[in-house]
Amino acid sequence: MELALSLGDTPKPFAFLDKAQKVVNRDLGFCMGLGKGAADRGGDHQSRNSRESDGERRGSSDPPVQLDLLPFSPVPRSQTSSSQLSFSWLTQHLTVAAEPGSSNGFTRAVDVNRRSLGVDKGGEEGTTALSSPNSAASSFQMDFSIYRSGSRSNKRSENEAENDIRGGMASSRASDEDENGMARKKLRLTKEQSAFLEESFKEHNTLNPKQKLALAKQLNLRPRQVEVWFQNRRARTKLKQTEVDCEYLKRCCETLTEENRRLQKELQELRALKSSQPFYMQLPATTLTMCPSCERVASTSTAATANTNVTSPPAAAADIANTTLSLAKPRQTQMVPFSPLQVQGPQAAL
DNA sequence: CGGGTGTACTCCTTTACATCA
DNA sequence: TTTGATGTAAAGGAGTACACC
Numbered sequence: 214m215e216l217a218l219s220l221g222d223t224p225k226p227f228a229f230l231d232k233a234q235k236v237v238n239r240d241l242g243f244c245m246g247l248g249k250g251a252a253d254r255g256g257d258h259q260s261r262n263s264r265e266s267d268g269e270r271r272g273s274s275d276p277p278v279q280l281d282l283l284p285f286s287p288v289p290r291s292q293t294s295s296s297q298l299s300f301s302w303l304t305q306h307l308t309v310a311a312e313p314g315s316s317n318g319f320t321r322a323v324d325v326n327r328r329s330l331g332v333d334k335g336g337e338e339g340t341t342a343l344s345s346p347n348s349a350a351s352s353f354q355m356d357f358s359i360y361r362s363g364s365r366s367n368k369r370s371e372n373e374a375e376n377d378i379r380g381g382m383a384s385s386r387a388s389d390e391d392e393n394g395m396a397r398k399k400l401r402l403t404k405e406q407s408a409f410l411e412e413s414f415k416e417h418n419t420l421n422p423k424q425k426l427a428l429a430k431q432l433n434l435r436p437r438q439v440e441v442w443f444q445n446r447r448a449r450t451k452l453k454q455t456e457v458d459c460e461y462l463k464r465c466c467e468t469l470t471e472e473n474r475r476l477q478k479e480l481q482e483l484r485a486l487k488s489s490q491p492f493y494m495q496l497p498a499t500t501l502t503m504c505p506s507c508e509r510v511a512s513t514s515t516a517a518t519a520n521t522n523v524t525s526p527p528a529a530a531a532d533i534a535n536t537t538l539s540l541a542k543p544r545q546t547q548m549v550p551f552s553p554l555q556v557q558g559p560q561a562a563l
Numbered sequence: 564c565g566g567g568t569g570t571a572c573t574c575c576t577t578t579a580c581a582t583c584a
Numbered sequence: 585t586t587t588g589a590t591g592t593a594a595a596g597g598a599g600t601a602c603a604c605c
Contacts, residue, residue, distance in 0.1 A: 441594055
């Protein structure tokens with residue numbers, strides 16, 4: 214029997230919160246809770262205040278994480294939430310995970326034969342056995358509660374376990390009063406959760422409500438957590454980009470400073486040359502470039518080389534001036550946006 | 564049609580906690 | 585074991601867009 218995970222596949226937003234779908238699930242007779250159970254949730258979702266009744270925003274109405282095992286045929290793959298939510302990676306992972314022996318990173322810990330479900334507190338091994346080893350949908354979600362079983366002994370595993378427990382809560386947000394008097398505690402996401410969120414961020418750096426809910430469901434987190442993660446992720450991206458931009462501008466500034474220094478030096482040399490050859494250098498450089506007979510001289514520096522046979526001081530000076538002009542002009546054009554007042558071409562000073 | 568209000572969302576700043584050297 | 589630095593989850597406020605009255 215082939216199974217599929219239903220995450221709400223009607224076009225209507227939050228459709229999987231609708232009663233209609235629950236009716237369908239009930240009718241099909243497969244509705245397996247993967248959360249920590251109502252007892253763990255503290256039932257706080259029942260006592261939300263009215264402001265948070267929207268649920269999506271405050272993440273308060275995320276229902277107990279639920280794995281709906283549906284006969285495959287009534288739910289065509291093309292209508293699964295992953296494709297509908299346009300998370301191609303999600304579709305991909307689910308598809309790959311369905312293949313036994315896959316080495317996909319997300320399927321590594323997905324083997325239902327290796328781990329019991331997150332509800333293993335109550336010894337729900339039998340429930341696990343109900344799902345097919347090939348059921349990517351059911352095993353995928355289990356991936357994110359894998360550390361709960363105590364396979365890790367360090368502190369982080371405890372945090373992750375607690376995170377999973379809290380993440381499964383249907384509380385509105387991690388407020389102090391929502392968690393049975395426990396003080397608010399920052400909980401780090403597991404590597405798998407972070408990687409999953411990263412993948413989704415690559416596709417969409419913002420989430421619509423459906424995507425947020427689907428991700429939260431997949432990762433066993435509250436929608437609010439997913440939302441916050443994306444906020445912080447966007448902030449990190451922006452910060453990184455700012456750093457890159459800053460570095461780039463810094464390099465531009467250094468380059469321009471160096472260029473300015475070089476041009477100033479060149480200007481000094483030309484002034485020195487002008488003072489030593491006052492008669493010839495009094496000719497404006499523009500005159501030299503505009504003279505039809507000097508086309509050859511003004512166009513390229515090779516022309517200057519051709520004129521070196523003349524060994525005439527005025528020609529050499531003119532060549533220097535024109536070469537400087539032809540080289541400096543484009544550079545100056547580039548500099549204008551950055552420092553139009555600081556950088557001056559030699560011909561301007563002449 | 565313009566203004567007031569509520570809602571939902573994002574960005575930004577700050578705080579608090581976890582982790583690591 | 586302690587401590588400071590760093591990374592990041594999370595809270596809260598401001599601003600904006602939109603729908604509704």
